[in-house]
Amino acid sequence: MLEQAFNGLVSGSFYALLALGLAVIFGMLGVVNFAHGAFYMLGAFGAFILLDSFGVNFWVALFVVPIVLGLAGIALERLFIQRLAPLDPLYNFLLTFGLALILQDVVKHRYGVQSQPYPRPFGGSIDLGLFTYPAYQVFVLAVSLAVCGTVWLVLTRTRVGMIVRASTERPELTRALGIDVARWVSPVFGFGIALAAFAGVLAAPMRAVNPLMGADLIITVFAVVVIGGLGSVFGSVAAGFAVGLVSALGNLYVPALSQTLVFILMAAVLLWRPAGLFGREEAL
Amino acid sequence: MLRVDRLSAWYGEAQALREVSLEVAEGEIVTLVGRNGAGKTTLLRCLMGLHGKTSGTIEFLGEDITALGPHRRARRGLGYVPDDRGVYATLTVEENLLLPPVSGKDAWPLERVYETFPRLRERRRFPGTKLSGGEQQMLALARVLRTGARLLLCDEPTEGLSPLIVQQIGDILREVKAAGVTVLLIEQNVHFAATVADRHHLIAEGRIVESMDNAEVRAREHELLDYLGI
Amino acid sequence: MVISPRAAASGGPARVRRCVVPSLALAAAGALLAGCGGGPAGGGGKISDGKVVLAVLNDQSGVYADVSGRGGVEAVRMAVADYKAKYGDKAVADTIEVIAADHQNKPDVANSKAQELYDRRKADVILDVPTSSAALAVANVAKNKKKVFIDIGAATTELTGKSCNKYTFHYGYNSYMLAHGTGTALTKDGAKNWYVVYPDYAFGQDMQKTFTAAVRNAGGNVVKSDPAPFPNDNFSTFLLKAPGLDPKPQVLGTMQAGGDLVNLVKQYNEYKLRDKGVGLAVGLMFITDIHSLGPDALSETRFTDFWYWNMDATNRAWADKYQAKTGKRPTAVQAGDYSAALQYLEAVQRAGTDKSDDVVKQLEGAKVNDVFARNGTIRAEDHLLTHDVYLAQVKAFKDVKEPWDYEKILKTIPAAEAFQPVDPACKL
Numbered sequence: 001m002l003e004q005a006f007n008g009l010v011s012g013s014f015y016a017l018l019a020l021g022l023a024v025i026f027g028m029l030g031v032v033n034f035a036h037g038a039f040y041m042l043g044a045f046g047a048f049i050l051l052d053s054f055g056v057n058f059w060v061a062l063f064v065v066p067i068v069l070g071l072a073g074i075a076l077e078r079l080f081i082q083r084l085a086p087l088d089p090l091y092n093f094l095l096t097f098g099l100a101l102i103l104q105d106v107v108k109h110r111y112g113v114q115s116q117p118y119p120r121p122f123g124g125s126i127d128l129g130l131f132t133y134p135a136y137q138v139f140v141l142a143v144s145l146a147v148c149g150t151v152w153l154v155l156t157r158t159r160v161g162m163i164v165r166a167s168t169e170r171p172e173l174t175r176a177l178g179i180d181v182a183r184w185v186s187p188v189f190g191f192g193i194a195l196a197a198f199a200g201v202l203a204a205p206m207r208a209v210n211p212l213m214g215a216d217l218i219i220t221v222f223a224v225v226v227i228g229g230l231g232s233v234f235g236s237v238a239a240g241f242a243v244g245l246v247s248a249l250g251n252l253y254v255p256a257l258s259q260t261l262v263f264i265l266m267a268a269v270l271l272w273r274p275a276g277l278f279g280r281e282e283a284l
Numbered sequence: 285m286l287r288v289d290r291l292s293a294w295y296g297e298a299q300a301l302r303e304v305s306l307e308v309a310e311g312e313i314v315t316l317v318g319r320n321g322a323g324k325t326t327l328l329r330c331l332m333g334l335h336g337k338t339s340g341t342i343e344f345l346g347e348d349i350t351a352l353g354p355h356r357r358a359r360r361g362l363g364y365v366p367d368d369r370g371v372y373a374t375l376t377v378e379e380n381l382l383l384p385p386v387s388g389k390d391a392w393p394l395e396r397v398y399e400t401f402p403r404l405r406e407r408r409r410f411p412g413t414k415l416s417g418g419e420q421q422m423l424a425l426a427r428v429l430r431t432g433a434r435l436l437l438c439d440e441p442t443e444g445l446s447p448l449i450v451q452q453i454g455d456i457l458r459e460v461k462a463a464g465v466t467v468l469l470i471e472q473n474v475h476f477a478a479t480v481a482d483r484h485h486l487i488a489e490g491r492i493v494e495s496m497d498n499a500e501v502r503a504r505e506h507e508l509l510d511y512l513g514i
Numbered sequence: 515m516v517i518s519p520r521a522a523a524s525g526g527p528a529r530v531r532r533c534v535v536p537s538l539a540l541a542a543a544g545a546l547l548a549g550c551g552g553g554p555a556g557g558g559g560k561i562s563d564g565k566v567v568l569a570v571l572n573d574q575s576g577v578y579a580d581v582s583g584r585g586g587v588e589a590v591r592m593a594v595a596d597y598k599a600k601y602g603d604k605a606v607a608d609t610i611e612v613i614a615a616d617h618q619n620k621p622d623v624a625n626s627k628a629q630e631l632y633d634r635r636k637a638d639v640i641l642d643v644p645t646s647s648a649a650l651a652v653a654n655v656a657k658n659k660k661k662v663f664i665d666i667g668a669a670t671t672e673l674t675g676k677s678c679n680k681y682t683f684h685y686g687y688n689s690y691m692l693a694h695g696t697g698t699a700l701t702k703d704g705a706k707n708w709y710v711v712y713p714d715y716a717f718g719q720d721m722q723k724t725f726t727a728a729v730r731n732a733g734g735n736v737v738k739s740d741p742a743p744f745p746n747d748n749f750s751t752f753l754l755k756a757p758g759l760d761p762k763p764q765v766l767g768t769m770q771a772g773g774d775l776v777n778l779v780k781q782y783n784e785y786k787l788r789d790k791g792v793g794l795a796v797g798l799m800f801i802t803d804i805h806s807l808g809p810d811a812l813s814e815t816r817f818t819d820f821w822y823w824n825m826d827a828t829n830r831a832w833a834d835k836y837q838a839k840t841g842k843r844p845t846a847v848q849a850g851d852y853s854a855a856l857q858y859l860e861a862v863q864r865a866g867t868d869k870s871d872d873v874v875k876q877l878e879g880a881k882v883n884d885v886f887a888r889n890g891t892i893r894a895e896d897h898l899l900t901h902d903v904y905l906a907q908v909k910a911f912k913d914v915k916e917p918w919d920y921e922k923i924l925k926t927i928p929a930a931e932a933f934q935p936v937d938p939a940c941k942l
Binding site: 162163165166168170172173175177179181 | 334
């Protein structure tokens with residue numbers, strides 16, 4: 001039981017990292033980034049390509065891949081998303097949705113749909129007192145908690161975080177108060193993408209690395225973001241871990257329902273609090 | 285200090301401002317009065333650069349700022365206090381104060397802000413929106429004073445506040461004026477306006493229809509209140 | 515912001531994505547296939563439209579694209595070339611065209627594509643069609659149009675059971691063969707207690723039933739069967755609880771396929787279940803899956819295979835030819851595509867015509883011995899190809915000598931034992 005809960009938290013790590021990126025992007029840009037899953041997939045493929053073609057190991061990939069994809073995200077924001085920003089948000093939905101399909105197909109064209117091999121960076125188990133657990137999974141949980149915690153600290157304790165929060169809440173007023181909001185938009189988008197890529201690299205050793213991995217996962221992540229409250233950073237992280245926990249326990253007790261459990265949870269939360277657990281009404 | 289020349293603004297096809305020209309001299313407090321929808325808030329937003337569709341020119345401290353974005357105007361010394369006070373819920377009181385960058389040499393240090401508004405010090409760790417309405421207004425004013433703005437654009441700072449707090453705001457405005465800061469104020473409370481301002485413009489249907497001094501405002505107070513529907 | 519919850523709740527974007535994606539691939543595939551055949555129509559009236567058209571209908575861009583996909587089309591073209599080389603001037607079918615279409619693993623798409631292939635594109639036979647629901651849809655079209663359909667890629671026994679028909683053949687493998695090969699062999703080897711995890715959709719449920727029956731018949735016991743979401747990337751719940759079941763299972767039988775299988779095996783290794791005394795058996799595994807995981811991850815896992823490229827010199831020679839064309843080693847399904855196309859053309863040759871009824875007559879009861887099928891018979895009663903299949907084991911990494919050299923054949927399961935007896939529900 002405790003072991004199962006722990007396992008839920010591990011898979012929640014991925015939800016949390018992805019939802020966190022979606023949340024900061026949505027908050028700052030008002031864009032629901034449908035390409036988020038594709039960047040997660042690219043993160044895993046990035047790690048695979050680095051290892052396969054250049055012999056670059058996991059640890060280096062864990063830094064390099066998010067940086068490279070984060071920069072690609074910045075370019076994407078500057079070249080495309082920014083241009084569509086003044087129009088109806090639907091344009092950016094379509095843009096990112098189309099982009100997801102293109103990225104997926106490009107990878108599919110080059111590597112096929114079969115999963116690519118990626119070895120574990122280390123094996124072994126860790127004794128957690130009540131039970132022992134595979135070391136890599138403990139590592140995944142620890143790292144994602146650390147990353148989410150760091151992002152939280154940056155957002156709440158630094159001037160950059162203050163500016164991001166202010167711009168998220170009231171972009172126009174923030175500009176009128178002398179802050180160049182536009183300057184922060186691209187980096188925030190890039191950062192959200194980097195988080196997705198980071199999750200992708202983390203996933204490579206323990207999950208199937210194939211072009212569809214992001215598309216399969218992102219649906220749940222959208223549910224996570226909705227549960228947590230759109231644009232709420234804390235909410236999306238908390239909901240990420242909670243959803244991981246719920247699906248793990250769901251698999252255990254009601255396996256037949258486990259596919260829909262997350263969405264039942266989402267519906268329940270929306271009925272109870274339409275803005276999500278940590279969302280503010282006006283954020284809708 | 286501020287010179288507005290034939291400023292017009294539109295919301296889609298509807299024209300909200302019609303060739304408004306206006307000057308404000310350094311150290312003055314000037315109020316804009318007018319009914320709801322007359323264009324007062326639009327004028328302030330245009331001055332701040334927040335309104336999209338405009339024509340005409342705006343000159344501030346001898347520089348044409350018409351083409352500048354809002355954050356650049358702020359950095360040149362325009363301080364904006366929006367009609368809803370613009371207090372951030374996701375920022376603490378102190379963060380609200382520290383958010384805008386300092387733009388002028390007469391910026392109030394945080395310590396002075398807290399001495400003037402002791403309530404803000406007491407509640408500095410609270411989220412901005414946990415303050416009462418009056419406190420939020422103080423916060424919004426204090427925030428622009430801390431930047432050292434040369435010209436404050438205040439959109440109805442007294443709206444919905446108790447007389448005691450209105451009086452306090454009056455004191456602050458006078459103190460600010462004494463320190464050489466200029467204020468352009470939207471105010472429906474003409475009685476209050478006459479106690480703090482030097483000159484008044486009456487706006488109707490996007491135009492300045494009349495300009496008055498304090499004596500005239502006092503003399504026509506009832507007529508004005510009737511007109512404004514208060 | 516209503517879009518994301520609604521899309522999410524209906525299981526939206528990913529599904530949509532999968533259906534939008536293949537159009538590009540389809541266009542590309544079309545280009546690739548042009549220019550087979552050519553030359554004036556000869557033969558004088560025995561061949562409909564003056565040419566024999568072989569249509570490959572399969573998944574060209576989705577989860578099974580690597581198992582058959584365009585490689586399957588290439589294999590069929592190899593069969594055409596071999597047929598022409600064998601008969602030369604005496605070939606009944608002197609103009610042969612190979613066309614292809616993508617059914618995206620969807621029964622409705624498969625249904626309309628099959629009609630289009632038979633009617634508009636003059637297909638005389640449709641080949642491959644993975645995904646059981648799609649295969650059943652095509653079988654129905656074949657029955658109505660009275661045209662030949664030879665399925666290779668799908669697993670359902672229903673094709674030769676209650677949904678069998680005069681024009682439909684099932685060629686290669688099915689869920690009974692997979693479950694019995696692996697379930698029976700391992701249970702007889704001493705793995706009495708099983709824990710079965712299966713994907714919660716038609717194929718998985720079918721596999722779970724057949725597998726459970728096979729294990730019980732061999733004297734074993736299925737301790738528990740759990741349905742898992744599909745698709746799913748986290749199997750930890752099942753893996754964690756496996757060793758704690760009572761009685762403790764010696765084998766975890768997974769019916770997952772493709773990406774799900776890869777996820778499950780990666781996590782199986784994470785939890786070191788092998789060290790905890792829970793072995794792994796895989797219901798359906800293609801060589802592409804082993805490649806994805808790396809042989810180490812699956813080392814010593816046993817499964818039933820129905821063809822392996824490196825089993826003997828014959829297979830290897832064909833695989834070399836295939837590799838020269840595609841750059842890859844063939845999967846079992848691709849070899850099946852080749853054999854089915856070849857046997858179809860041989861039947862046309864014997865019949866002297868491509869008329870469906872005459873070809874069907876030639877196929878029924880035909881003995882097949884080619885690079886794919888050993889000791890093969892196309893059963894006249896239900897149109898199932900029975901042939902030798904193999905209990906295989908994934909090689910340990912140190913034993914892998916060359917790329918794609920992943921399997922060790924442990925034993926041959928003779929054709930007579932490998933497949934189910936004729937289902938009385940099938941009435942041709």
